Amino acid sequence: MKGIVVLGNRMIKRKFHFYKEALLHMLFPSLCYGCEENSVDEEEMICINCKLSLPYTSFEKIRNNTVEKLFWGRVPVLFSSSTFYYGEKTSIQQIIHHIKYRDQKDLGIFMGKMMGDRLRILLKENNTDICVPMPLHPSKEKKRGYNQASLLCEGMQQTTGIPYNDLVLERRIATDTQTQKNRTARWNNVKDVFAINHPKRIQNKNIVLVDDVITTGASMEACAHILLENGAKTVAITSLAYTV
Numbered sequence: 001m002k003g004i005v006v007l008g009n010r011m012i013k014r015k016f017h018f019y020k021e022a023l024l025h026m027l028f029p030s031l032c033y034g035c036e037e038n039s040v041d042e043e044e045m046i047c048i049n050c051k052l053s054l055p056y057t058s059f060e061k062i063r064n065n066t067v068e069k070l071f072w073g074r075v076p077v078l079f080s081s082s083t084f085y086y087g088e089k090t091s092i093q094q095i096i097h098h099i100k101y102r103d104q105k106d107l108g109i110f111m112g113k114m115m116g117d118r119l120r121i122l123l124k125e126n127n128t129d130i131c132v133p134m135p136l137h138p139s140k141e142k143k144r145g146y147n148q149a150s151l152l153c154e155g156m157q158q159t160t161g162i163p164y165n166d167l168v169l170e171r172r173i174a175t176d177t178q179t180q181k182n183r184t185a186r187w188n189n190v191k192d193v194f195a196i197n198h199p200k201r202i203q204n205k206n207i208v209l210v211d212d213v214i215t216t217g218a219s220m221e222a223c224a225h226i227l228l229e230n231g232a233k234t235v236a237i238t239s240l241a242y243t244v
């Protein structure tokens with residue numbers, strides 16, 4: 001008898017929970033992170049309109065693509081790719097803003113899964129061992145509470161099975177904003193910024209560096225150099241978006 005009462009209570013609680021969730025969704029629907037207009041199921045994150053209009057680059061299928069060319073003559077990278085074009089006032093800009101400045105960690109993982117779906121074959125073909133996120137300076141990461149590039153790696157790991165390591169590469173100097181400097185000044189600004197921890201963990205490894213947006217590529221270039229100098233077998237580069 002007692003068992004039946006407990007079971008009954010559980011069912012009532014479950015039903016109550018279901019109706020509570022449904023009511024909350026009606027009152028406060030989850031809005032698409034791309035357009036902030038259409039409502040979506042919480043786990044969907046992006047509405048069908050935004051999904052269909054996302055500016056995919058398809059760079060993962062194109063060798064000598066624009067991002068690869070960016071690094072020609074600067075650092076030997078195995079391949080480079082960005083999943084989306086980044087543009088002002090686009091859904092991708094909105095999405096990255098939510099990931100970086102509005103504490104939307106789940107959205108970061110979600111977008112990392114999308115990257116992983118696109119990159120799976122390329123990473124497998126090139127025997128990728130680990131992904132390494134572009135590090136934030138510890139003070140910045142503490143303030144934000146997380147590193148958005150690590151969230152992308154987490155999502156990529158979920159779809160590709162390739163692990164990531166966010167301890168081997170460290171940003172020791174908080175750099176100034178990169179936007180107003182020419183390429184030489186930017187390079188001087190970043191070349192001594194990064195350091196390797198636990199070099200044994202990268203020995204003879206095929207590494208993919210991961211960041212949210214590639215603009216000049218200066219930080220990626222510096223990280224690729226330091227990984228190769230410390231024993232990485234190969235370095236490749238990928239990002240969620242590429243600034244056109």
Ligand SMILES: [Zn+2]
Nearest residue numbers: 032035047050
């Ligand atoms: Zn939308």
